[in-house]
Amino acid sequence: MLKKALMCLGFLLMCMRPQSAIAESLDIYYFEYPPYYHQLANGQASGIIVDLARQVFAAAGVEPKFSFVPAKRILHEIQSGRPAASLGWFKTAEREQFAHFSLPIYVNRPVGVFFLRENEQRFRPYDTLEGLLQNGSFFFGRVQGFSEGALLDEMISKYQDKTVQVAADTIRLLKMLESRRFDFMLIPPEEVDVLLQAAQTSKDKFKLRAMNDIPQGNLRYIIYSKAVDPDLIRRIDQAIVTEIGMLPNGQ
Structure with missing residues (x-):
């Protein structure tokens, strides 16, 4: 009886652990676009925005699962209805019709x-x-x-x-x-x-x-399929503010 009681107590304690301690996984698509994101010889994702994203995801309790995907396929995957995201995209009215966006994660110098x-x-x-x-x-x-x-x-x-x-x-x-x-x-x-x-x-x-009518750099965002939980997006946004801060307005 004592052994059975201890097993039940252990199970209850596991259930009472904070959810934040359990990393939630998310598929992240990226393509070859150095210096922002690219694939190393060992198959690992690397780059300026990849490193920023890893920092943000860790703070948000998210485990990113990076997949190297050709650029022209990524937006198709975002529209497929599966929970997934991709890094470093510009926000446009057309894309907002089929996807959600994070707070800006990076701002370019002016093109x-x-x-x-x-x-x-x-x-x-x-x-x-x-x-x-x-x-x-x-x-x-x-x-x-x-x-x-x-x-x-x-x-x-x-x-x-x-x-x-x-x-x-x-x-x-x-x-x-x-x-x-x-x-x-x-x-x-x-x-x-x-x-x-x-x-x-x-x-x-x-x-x-440089051109005088291009005074600001572009803001880059994490783009999400609409199947991604809005609460998860909000959590990642909070981590962006904490780890990177609110970026200045750009294009």
């Missing part, structure tokens, strides 16, 4: 116009992106399906005939710029060195130029 240095004379008269696009003689390359942030997306949408959509990643985009398939791309300064290294090309070939 600049990235072009071949041999064309520096052509770009010299322009100090705004709008002016560059209005000129009509420049073609702009971007990864298909990617957002540049709400402000820039709205501006770029007026110049679809001068936009080259590339169904690939930023490495392929850079290679196409190097091959003169278009005249420029947009990139924040923190991405330049890592991208050039990944593309195995020289920094001396290119120039990054």
